Amino acid sequence: MHETLLVEEILGAALSEAGKRGAKSVTRLRLKLGALEGVSPESLRVAFEERARGTIAEGASLAIERVSGRAVCTECGEPVAVDAPGDAHGAPLVGDCPSCGGRTRIVAGKGWTLESVRVVT
Numbered sequence: 001m002h003e004t005l006l007v008e009e010i011l012g013a014a015l016s017e018a019g020k021r022g023a024k025s026v027t028r029l030r031l032k033l034g035a036l037e038g039v040s041p042e043s044l045r046v047a048f049e050e051r052a053r054g055t056i057a058e059g060a061s062l063a064i065e066r067v068s069g070r071a072v073c074t075e076c077g078e079p080v081a082v083d084a085p086g087d088a089h090g091a092p093l094v095g096d097c098p099s100c101g102g103r104t105r106i107v108a109g110k111g112w113t114l115e116s117v118r119v120v121t
Helices: 002-020 041-052
Strands: 025-034 061-067 069-073 079-082 093-096 103-108 112-120
Parallel strands (some): 025 061
Antiparallel strands (some): 025 112, 069 103
């Protein structure tokens, strides 16, 4: 399950940051999640709640901002919207440019970024 792997990484990053601050608990995480990851925010929240049990992040809220998928043409530079994970298949080249027929490359919407971790010290 992709959600489980993502949550492992996200929780690990949050707990690492909390450790650096000498935190007693983590109360909130703010995350940017690429739409091309193919994971719904709700399923990620459920996986986070399950995985955070027994850690200092148990009960923490998880705020998720979706980052839309975008590609750019490698020939003409035209931006191209990429809406579904199936458009990407994890490859850096996603198809033909609607303007010039050149190849496109994903520039946004993959991966995740932990924007902030709120802790209690």
